[in-house]
Amino acid sequence: EAGVAQSPRYKIIEKRQSVAFWCNPISGHATLYWYQQILGQGPKLLIQFQNNGVVDDSQLPKDRFSAERLKGVDSTLKIQPAKLEDSAVYLCASSFDSRGYGYTFGSGTRLTVV
């Protein structure tokens, strides 16, 4: 079975620029998650989708971060404008249902803001 696909793998941008990350979950997985992992820390949940609806976005900095999951499949996470502290690995994960069964992570996108 194909895994969770993410692109790009790496991105370097200047502060105040915008950036977007893309995720394609495992086929049939209704739930999609975006996590932020700052160097030396564990991943932190930014947003969880169930199909194309938002379940939890309590830790998403909504003044600069946005995410969407059109048609309940692919998802895009956007940052605008980026700050230096946004430098991190952005991990996408998917699971079969909202309870988290079959949790599978993608390889992540490493963002560096200079």
Add this chain to the structure above:
Amino acid sequence: KQEVTQIPAALSVPEGENLVLNCSFTDSAIYNLQWFRQDPGKGLTSLLLIQSSQREQTSGRLNASLDKSSGRSTLYIAASQPGDSATYLCAVRPGSSNTGKLIFGQGTTLQVKP
């Protein structure tokens, strides 16, 4: 608020040694606990998942235990090999949540020397 702590942050052992990684969490009301492995530049791979009603899970040379009442879990690796070198993360799914949200510790980086 659930917090997850992993000790030690880094560990270096000679090949063949048995070792224990520790994870503690502040709220015993959890749905389950997972141990993940993360290789540099890669996503997270689930190693073991322990439901809140279980005491331990085993997979090959890995054994994870859970003591929910004391808020502790351990990951035991037998006969360590250089290929075990990676960062090990534990994560809990809060029992109070209906979502698949995971709360991670900061990880233990393991180096197994040949």
